[in-house]
Structure formats: C-alpha cells, structure tokens
Amino acid sequence: METPNHSHDKQHFLLCPFMAQGHMIPMVDMARLFARRGVYVSFITTPLNASRVRPAIDPTSRRSNLPIRLVELPFPCVEAGLPEGSENIDVLPPSPDLFKRFLEATELLKQPLERFLSADRDYPPPTCVVSDFLLPWTLEVARGLGIPRMVFHGPCSYSLIVMESVRRYGLWDASNGPGEKMVAITDMPCRFEMKKRLLPVPLSGMGMADFEGRAVKAEVDSDGVVINSFDELEAKFTEAYEKLMGKKAYNMGPLFLCEGGVQAERGNKSSIDKDKCLSWLDSHEPGSVVYVSFGSLTWLGLKQAMEIGEALKGSGRPVVWVVKQRKGGSEEIESWVSQFGEGLDWLVIVGWAPQVAILSHKAVGGFVTHCGWNSTLEGLCAGVPMVTWPHFWEQFVNERLVVEVLKVGVGVGIDVQIGLREDALAGREEIGVALERVMGVGEEGEEMRRRVREIGEMAKKTMEVGGSSYVNMTMLIEDVKGYVKKENVVENA
Ligand code: UDP
Numbered sequence: 001m002e003t004p005n006h007s008h009d010k011q012h013f014l015l016c017p018f019m020a021q022g023h024m025i026p027m028v029d030m031a032r033l034f035a036r037r038g039v040y041v042s043f044i045t046t047p048l049n050a051s052r053v054r055p056a057i058d059p060t061s062r063r064s065n066l067p068i069r070l071v072e073l074p075f076p077c078v079e080a081g082l083p084e085g086s087e088n089i090d091v092l093p094p095s096p097d098l099f100k101r102f103l104e105a106t107e108l109l110k111q112p113l114e115r116f117l118s119a120d121r122d123y124p125p126p127t128c129v130v131s132d133f134l135l136p137w138t139l140e141v142a143r144g145l146g147i148p149r150m151v152f153h154g155p156c157s158y159s160l161i162v163m164e165s166v167r168r169y170g171l172w173d174a175s176n177g178p179g180e181k182m183v184a185i186t187d188m189p190c191r192f193e194m195k196k197r198l199l200p201v202p203l204s205g206m207g208m209a210d211f212e213g214r215a216v217k218a219e220v221d222s223d224g225v226v227i228n229s230f231d232e233l234e235a236k237f238t239e240a241y242e243k244l245m246g247k248k249a250y251n252m253g254p255l256f257l258c259e260g261g262v263q264a265e266r267g268n269k270s271s272i273d274k275d276k277c278l279s280w281l282d283s284h285e286p287g288s289v290v291y292v293s294f295g296s297l298t299w300l301g302l303k304q305a306m307e308i309g310e311a312l313k314g315s316g317r318p319v320v321w322v323v324k325q326r327k328g329g330s331e332e333i334e335s336w337v338s339q340f341g342e343g344l345d346w347l348v349i350v351g352w353a354p355q356v357a358i359l360s361h362k363a364v365g366g367f368v369t370h371c372g373w374n375s376t377l378e379g380l381c382a383g384v385p386m387v388t389w390p391h392f393w394e395q396f397v398n399e400r401l402v403v404e405v406l407k408v409g410v411g412v413g414i415d416v417q418i419g420l421r422e423d424a425l426a427g428r429e430e431i432g433v434a435l436e437r438v439m440g441v442g443e444e445g446e447e448m449r450r451r452v453r454e455i456g457e458m459a460k461k462t463m464e465v466g467g468s469s470y471v472n473m474t475m476l477i478e479d480v481k482g483y484v485k486k487e488n489v490v491e492n493a
Contacts, residue, residue, distance in 0.1 A: 010124040011477060012040040014113075014141075018132035019049050019075075019106070020089035021267045021296035022372055023154050026228045028053050028266075029255035030130070030152075035066035036258075037477060040123050043068065044113060046075040048087035052268055069123070073112040080105030090296050100208050103134060110137040114144065128480045130226060136211075136218035146485040148223035150250075150476070155373045156229040157237040157249065158401045159200070159394040161187055164244055167202040167212070189240045192400075197416060200394040219245075223483070224476065228253035228377065231468040232458040234401075248479070250472045254377045256356055257463045267296065271351030277320075278361060280347050284318050287365030287449075290435065291358055291384070293322035294370040298391045304425060305333045308368070309340045311431035317439065318345040320364075322353040359384055365449075366439040368431075371395040376402060383456035385409055385448040387434045389426065392417045408452040410434040 013034055017027035024045070031041045043057055050072045057068060077086045081101050086092050092102055117126065129149045131138035142149035153160055165185045166172050176183070179197030203212035219225075227238065229251050242249045256266070270277075281289060290312060294300065300308070305323075312319050323337050324330060334350050341348045355375070358364060359382040367379040368387040376398050379386050386409035388399040396417070402409040412426040412434050437444055462469045 009481075010040060011038070011128070011480060012042065012124045012126045013128045013130055013480075014042050014044055014117075014126050014138075016044045016113075016129060016131040016135050016138045017152075018134040019046065019087055022374055023132055023134070023152075024049060024053060024088075025267045026154065026253070026255045026374060027130075027132070027152065028056050029258040030226070030228075030252070031057060031068055032066065033252070033255065033258045033473060034477075035068040037473065039067070039477060041066075041068040042071045042123060042126070044071045044073065044109070046087045046109070047072050048075075048085060048091075052088075055269075056266065067123075071113075071116060073109050073116065075105070076108055077105070080108060094299075096206055099206070100211070103203075103208065103211050106135055107137045109135075110141060113141060117141075117145070128483075133215055133219060136214040139218035139221055148480055148483045149218075149221075150224045150226050151219050151222045152226045152228075154228065155394050156377075156398070156401065157227055157234050157241040157251075158188075158405070159373065159397040160227070161185065161237060161241050161244060162192070162194070162397045163200045163202070163394055164241070166199050167204070167216070171196065172199060172202055172205045187240060187244050189236050190405075194396065194400070195415070198396040200397060201392070201417070222247070224248040224250060224479070226476070227251050228255050228373065230254065230459060230462040231472070232462055233380075233406075233455065250476045252469050252473050252476070254381050254459050254463065254469075256374070256378060257381065257460065266354070266356060268352040270354045272347075272349050272353065274354045274357055277347065277349070277354060277358060281320075281358065281361040281363040284345075284363040286362045287439070289318045289320060289361075289363045290315065290366045290368060290439065291320045291322075291364050292368040293353060293355060293375070294324070294389070294391070295372040295375055296324075298370045298372075299324055299326055299330065300333060302333050302336060305337060307426060307428045308431060309337065311428040311435065312346075313340075313344060314428065314432050315435050315439075317366075317435070318347075318363075320347045320349065320353070320358055322349045322355075323351075325351050356382075366435060368435075371398040371402065373398055377459075380406070380408070380452060380455050381459040383449075383453040385438045385445070385452050387412060387431070387438055390414055390417075406451065406455065408448050408455065410437045410448075 015027055015031050017024045031043050035041045050070045075087050077084055092098050127147055129138050129142040133151050133153045139149050162185050165187050171183050181196045182193045183196050185192040227249055230253055231251050238249050238251055323334050338348050359378050364384055367384045369375045371388050371390045388409045388411045390396045390399045403411050412430050461467050
C-alpha cells in the first residue's frame with residue numbers, strides 16, 4: 001500500500017454511498033477507478049455494509065496497493081426506530097414508513113463522520129466529497145471542509161431528466177389529472193410522453209417532501225453531478241440534463257467496467273460458486289441461454305413467478321433464473337421455482353448471483369430484467385438484448401430508453417407500477433412472445449443483437465485510456481484541483 005503523506009497536492013475523495021445495493025455497487029467501482037488514478041479514497045459506510053463490500057474494496061483482502069480504505073461509522077438503527085441491523089434498504093421490510101425513517105436516520109452519520117475526519121492523520125486532507133443525492137447532509141461536511149461536493153444519483157441522464165421534471169413541475173401531483181393522462185416532458189431533447197401513473201414517483205409523492213427539499217437544496221448548492229453512463233450512449237441527454245440543472249455532469253461509466261467487468265464479488269457474497277455457474281454456461285451454445293433477474297429489491301409474487309416459469313418452459317430454452325430471498329416472504333416461490341425447474345435445462349440460483357460474470361458469458365442470449373439502471377447497463381455492455389419488465393421508480397423510463405431509443409429490447413407490456421403484487425401482471429403469452437422476438441431467428445432479433453453488440457463495443461472503449469469516460473474522470477479530478485473555496489456557510493441546507 002502506498003504510504004500516505006500529507007502533501008497538499010494529493011487528492012483525497014470521500015465517497016458517501018446511499019445504503020442500497022443499486023447505489024453502493026457502482027460507488028465501489030467508482031472508488032477503485034479513482035484510486036487507480038492516484039486519488040486517495042475513503043469509502044464512508046456502516047459496519048454491515050462494510051462487511052459486504054470489503055472483499056471488493058479492501059486493499060488487504062484484495063492484495064492490491066490502491067490507496068483506498070473503508071471508514072465504518074456506527075448506524076444507530078434502534079435509536080432511529082428501525083429494526084436492529086437495518087443498515088441497508090434490502091434488509092428493511094417493504095414499508096414507506098420504514099423507508100422514510102431510514103432516509104432520515106442516515107443524517108445521524110454526519111457527526112461521526114466529522115469526528116472521524118477531525119482526528120484522522122492517516123490520509124491527506126479531503127479534497128472532494130462524492131455523495132449520493134439521498135445524503136444531503138454531506139453538503140455541510142463538504143462546506144465545513146471548504147471542498148466541492150459532487151452528487152451521484154445512480155440513473156442515466158435520460159431518466160434523470162424525467163425525474164427532475166416530474167419533481168420540478170409537480171407532474172405527479174393529484175391536481176395534474178388521472179393516472180392514464182399522457183404527460184409530456186418538454187426538457188427532453190426528443191419527444192417524450194408517458195402515462196402519469198408510470199412516471200417516477202418523487203419523494204414528495206411518498207410523503208417525504210421535507211427530505212426531498214433538503215436533498216434538492218443540497219444538490220443545487222453542489223458543484224457537479226457524476227453519472228454512471230457514457231457520452232457515446234447518451235451525450236445529447238446528458239447535455240440536456242446539464243442545461244436543466246445548470247451544472248456540469250460527468251459521464252464516467254460504465255463504472256462496473258473498472259476492472260474489465262470481470263469481478264465476481266459484487267454487492268453480496270454469491271449464493272453459487274462462480275466457476276460452477278460458468279462451467280454450466282460453458283456447456284451451452286452461444287446465445288442460447290435466457291438470464292432472468294430482477295435486481296436487489298424487487299420481489300415477485302407466486303402467481304407472477306408461475307407465469308414466468310410457464311413462459312420459460314414453453315420457450316424450450318436453457319435458463320438461469322435468480323430467485324431473491326426475503327426473510328419470511330420468499331420460501332414459497334423459492335421452492336416452487338426449484339421444483340418446477342427440476343428435469344429442465346435450468347440453473348436456479350436462490351439468493352445472490354454473480355450477474356456481471358453471467359451476462360458476459362457468450363452462452364447468454366437474452367436478459368429478462370426489471371430495468372434497474374445498473375442491470376440495464378450491464379446488459380447493454382455485455383451485448384445482450386433485453387426483455388423488459390419494469391416494476392417501479394425510473395425503471396419505466398429506462399425501459400423506454402432500451403426499447404424505443406436504443407431499440408435493443410422488447411417489453412412484456414407492464415402498464416402499472418408495482419411493489420410486491422400477488423396478481424399476475426404479465427401473462428405467459430406476452431412473456432413468451434417478447435422472448436421469441438428478442439432471441440428468435442427473425443430479422444428483428446438479428447437487428448437488436450447487432451445493435452446491442454455495437455453498444456457493448458463502444459462501452460468498453462469509453463473506459464480505456466483516452467476514452468470519453470476516462471477523459472471525463474480526468475476532467476473531474478482537474479476541476480477539483482482548480483476548485484475555488486466557497487464560503488464556509490450553509491444557509492439551512
Ligand atoms: N446484482 C447481482 N446479483 C444479484 C442481483 C443483483 O450482482 O443476484 C447486482 C446487479 O448486477 C446490479 C445491482 O445488483 O449491479 C442491482 O442494481 P440495479 O440498478 O439493476 O437494480 P436495483 O437492485 O437497484 O433495483
């Protein structure tokens with residue numbers, strides 16, 4: 001490990017991820033990328049989350065000499081009215097009230113972080129905070145240190161434009177008409193209309209208007225936005241987003257390609273041995289396998305799982321199906337899928353899958369996805385066309401990007417946002433038709449595969465030395481060096 005010194009030309013970034021897998025995983029990748037560019041990185045998190053990301057990030061366990069460390073801050077769950085051990089959204093029972101309490105509880109990390117930093121002699125003084133949008137209190141930390149704060153959201157520019165417009169113009173408000181009403185997003189650089197009920201619900205729409213106000217105020221006062229996307233994919237949307245926000249946006253992704261996209265341990269410990277999984281894939285023809293996974297938060301009801309099961313069986317294709325575990329809620333589905341898959345050419349993974357490794361295997365020819373942005377980006381980069389099945393948040397907008405803008409996927413026809421719903425929302429016929437259009441021999445499928453392979457190639461180049469995301473990261477580091485200290489005052493951020 002490089003020996004830290006306290007020279008003032010050393011850059012030291014504090015990375016502050018929101019504690020949900022879809023937010024933490026890309027920030028772990030970002031941490032490695034910055035560290036590989038010689039930036040000291042402190043990854044700020046809590047003990048439970050630290051234990052999850054340690055294999056991917058900790059220099060001692062990775063035997064790397066990257067200047068990167070985990071800073072563990074206590075998260076007083078019980079004090080905040082949360083069940084003990086609720087340090088990540090994925091262990092929280094699905095409840096708007098608990099989500100709200102969780103968001104507010106993250107503010108309890110501010111003082112421990114400030115105490116840690118004032119006593120820290122191991123790393124050079126911090127020079128930048130890169131913080132999740134959902135941690136507005138980090139603005140005060142940055143201003144207290146006289147350093148810039150960059151905001152990280154997670155979604156791509158295309159979806160961020162819609163999210164910001166919905167919030168800013170009150171498009172989700174009850175006064176704005178019924179759910180079926182088509183709503184136009186005029187800040188999009190292309191025509192964009194969506195049913196109101198499919199728009200991303202702002203925090204204010206979930207009863208968290210105060211918190212949203214704080215997060216937005218902190219973003220307005222921040223110095224730039226970091227996006228997990230790349231110019232070749234959506235430069236015109238990133239430009240439109242910059243215009244809308246009045247600040248610089250740095251496309252620095254796909255972040256997961258930080259080590260060529262081969263890392264096995266991402267987010268959680270895999271429930272299956274990676275080599276076993278890859279040798280199962282090795283025994284299948286290129287482009288023949290369907291991969292089914294709905295990210296880290298979305299659960300299926302049993303009826304819905306049955307419809308997918310029948311559709312997959314009817315397709316006659318080999319399948320890798322990831323069934324998420326949830327304490328006291330997923331046993332029925334786990335056992336149904338495992339039994340149904342017996343005797344079929346299926347690999348059922350109950351728990352956490354090595355998704356990037358699976359998607360990048362040449363045997364995988366189609367991805368049934370909930371359209372979380374990380375999964376979408378991973379599918380695009382692997383050159384795998386998608387069957388799109390959005391559930392909530394900005395997933396419907398990501399679906400639009402995949403199906404209508406990039407034309408590399410087919411939707412199963414979901415027309416309402418869901419959490420966990422017991423009634424089947426997509427029938428076996430629709431799923432079967434979408435699968436056939438994406439993976440079949442027809443011209444349409446061929447064309448989608450050609451296009452998505454091209455996107456995958458562009459994505460790899462963008463992360464190489466001299467590629468657009470590489471250059472954007474250089475620019476961000478340079479902009480931080482040239483930062484002119486702002487007033488140490490925050491007016492009630
Ligand atoms: N993931 C994984 N294994 C799993 C489930 C998810 O590695 O079994 C990873 C996936 O590769 C992606 C992230 O978890 O990087 C999920 O983020 P996404 O934005 O797709 O969806 P979210 O979980 O936030 O809904």
